[in-house]
Amino acid sequence: MKSALQVSYRINVGGPTITPEVDTLSRTWETDGSYNIFPQGSMSVSVSNKSIKYSQENGVNLTPLIAPNSVYATCVQMKDTEVMQPKFNLSWMVNVEESYSYLIRLHFCDIVSTSLDQLYFNVYINGIEGVEALDLSSQTKALSTAFYMDFVIDSSNITNGSILIQVGPPNLQLSTTNAILNGIEVMKMSNSANSLDGFFSVDGEYIGPNVTSKVMKIIAIVGLALAVIAFLLLAIMYIRWLRRPLDWEESRSLSSWILPLHSRRKKSCNTNLNTSDSPKSKNGGGHFVHYSPRGQEKFFHFAELQRATNNFDDKRVIGEGGFGKVYLGILEDGTNVAIKRGSGGSGQGMNEFITELSMLSKMRHRHLVSLIGYCDENSEMVLIYDYMSNGPFRSHLYGSNFSPLSWQKRLEICIGAARGLHYLHTGASQSIIHRDVKTTNILLDENYVAKVSDFGLSKAIQDKSQVSTAVKGSFGYLDPEYFRSQQLTQKSDIYSFGVVLFEVLCARPVVCPTLPMEQANLADWVLQQYRIGNLHKMIDKNIVDTINHESYKIFSQIGVKCLADHGVDRPSMGDVLWHLEHALQLQIASSHVDIPLIDQSTNEYERNDDHLHGVTSDESANSSSILFSQMVNFQGR
Structure with missing residues (x-):
């Protein structure tokens, strides 16, 4: 479709105003200061005009007539290139007329990278993704090389009389996170009446589309569709009426014979009338109960x-x-x-x-x-x-007025949850993966017995197999291997449960944006502190003085193994359960005998580092041999 164009904006992003005297086609380019709606996240960059090259790649003969080199020699990039939030975008907004479509030309030139294949970013127009993971290196084959892309936004996608242009980092695992923009051109396109000034000619004659005829056509189509649907519904109800059961009146509702689902349920109840589970409640005064x-x-x-x-x-x-x-x-x-x-x-x-x-x-x-x-x-x-009267486990760890749980009680709750997940993985004909293991989905009854809940995202697979599926779960608990490969296995639950274990130990949210960047994600921060021997400094202050060192060490070691980057390196839920039982027995033993608690001033790596699958020192073995004589042959249910 051919359209006439009228320039609305030419913006030199990150640079000064360009006057007609220095432009190759005597154009004027404004500075972007009044259009940049997120200046606090932006940083201007500039290089020498002489360093700009024009690409001849992919059959495109790009010359300074497209835009002068002074446009490509300046840009805006992200001020904080290590930002964690994926929705952090550089943003510019221009005001336009809603009744027109617009051609948007964006100019790019990578003057911020030190080598090729470092810069990838997304481009959005009014929240619509125009380009995903734009790679300037693949387009220009060189740095400091001019490039542009054209986008058309239809009038139906323009709201509030404005166009929002954004660039931001993609959801990829990249060593650097950045996005740039050098220039913006916004051009109004002629409408269906081939006009740039409404639907009336110079003599006042209306030349736009026939709105009345279109509305009548739509009304006619919608009316016909509704009539067909109504006829089909009446036919279905008539057929259901002819086939209604003789005792339909007892259900006190037309839905018992109109709706197929209730009809099947009623039939199912009738087949069990002679069993002990009668469909009529003994205490309900004739009220029917369906099964x-x-x-x-x-x-x-x-x-x-x-x-x-x-x-x-x-x-x-x-x-x-x-x-x-x-x-x-x-x-x-x-x-x-x-x-x-x-x-x-x-x-x-x-x-x-x-x-x-x-x-x-x-x-x-x-x-x-x-x-x-x-x-x-x-x-x-x-x-x-x-009803679980003590609510979710998380409420007893932080963010509420509940009294802090002891380390022994926390271990007992973790063990209960592990038993529930172990049953899901191994106790049925098909392995069931929960897919949303977190402390809010571990509920506590009046005796603080843990019960795993919320199976809306669960998936049944063959034991020890994997299945390709859309990634679902909760941020902070999500298995990174599952996120990368979209291959769901039992080990995805293991990773999530590992995050739960350290949430229990540290009593803090798994994602906390208010903390410094390296501490915001609990799983990443735990692994970092464990490697340098400082994990004990993260223990919840409410329990740090009562937790037995050996119990803590067994707990933290199995937790770290759950957080292994690759599922094959993670333990099974049966292994996790065994070690949690081990940690609990060591904690119980410490309350009866004089066993050292954690020394806050001692580096973890200065102590004997026992193997995960048992205590190797003679002292530890002797103190726990009786306690664990029944656990050596433990098998998960």
Whole structure:
């Protein structure tokens, strides 16, 4: 399509105003100061005009007529090239007319790199990714060489009368992180009436598109589609009516015979009328209780759950996640339950509902949260669990007013969670990978017994195999090997659990942007401190004076192995469980005999470094031989 162009902006990014006297085509280039909306993250760079070269690569004859060398000799780059936040972009905004499309020409010249293949960055126009990981080296084959790219943004993508141009680092593992921009040209394109000044000619005649006819066509198409859908729905309801069960009135709802899901459930209930699990509640006064064909989970009517939560009162909310809110519910018999209701705007929705329902219907374990029932009535997605009165493990580590847990209690909770994950990995016909192991998904009951929860992202695979899948999980806990390869294995859970172990030891968030950059990520900082022998300085001050040195050493060693960069170097969950039991027994023993605690002034590497799979010194072996005589033959369930 041919269009007329009208220049709206020419901007010399990072440099001074260029007057017509020094431009190759007598153009004027403004400085970017009034358009740069993130100057605090920007740094101007300039070189000699004579150092700029013009590329003849890829059949493109680039000359100074495109832009003078003074445009390419200046640029803006990221001020902090070691920034961790991937959404840190250099940004410029220009005001435009919303009713027009625009051609945007961006000028680039790598005058900041010392060698080729160092600079990669993304380009965005109004939040739309125009180029991913732009590599100037592959385009120009040399440094300080001019290059430009053209982008067209449609009028439908222009909001608030402005265009936002951004460059920023890609999500790649790079030794350096940077982005640059040398120049910007914004040109208005003629509209569908071949005009640069609205839809009226000089004599006042309207020459734009026939808006009325388009609107009528759209209304006609939408009306026809709605009529077809309504006819199909009426036909389906008529067929369902003809095939309705004889006792349909007992369900107190038309949905029992209109909706296929409820029809199947009703049929399933009828087949069990002679069993001990009668579909009619003994205490419900004739109220029907449906059972899932998947297992023994109770089907709840939505009205029951509304009563249990006081119509889902926000005062009853005890948690919230990607799937939706979790409410404290009180059933008619007085039982406290946790009710997780899917959010209408949830991006995870039905897939997580089905995954968690199918997973928990097949599994029963002391250290997995128990599913009591579900409701899929009236397009609702609700799961009902045992209520965990002490909430998530994280709340007892930091960020709340709970009394700090002792080291022994923390070990017992870690062991419980490890047993639950070990069961997932080995206790079923197919290995189940949780994919979202974190302290908020480890819940504590009234006796502080740990129970793994939230199986919406779980994946079943063949034992010890791997599966290609989209990367899902929580930032800070995510296995870097899984992130790089998209190959999911049991060892991905091992890495996440290793992060949990050090979150328990240090009682701090796994990602803390307010800390210095090298300390912001807990896993990276732990490995760095462990290598230089300073990990003991990171121990939670509430337990540092009570933790036994040998218990701490076994715990930290197995935790570090969980954080190995390659999954093949990580232990199995059975190995992790064994060493946590070992650490617990050493801690218990220290409370009965005089065993040294951690010396804060001593470097860890100045001590005897025992092997991971047992204590080798005679003193340690003698003190623990009785304690571990029953653990030598330990096997995970």
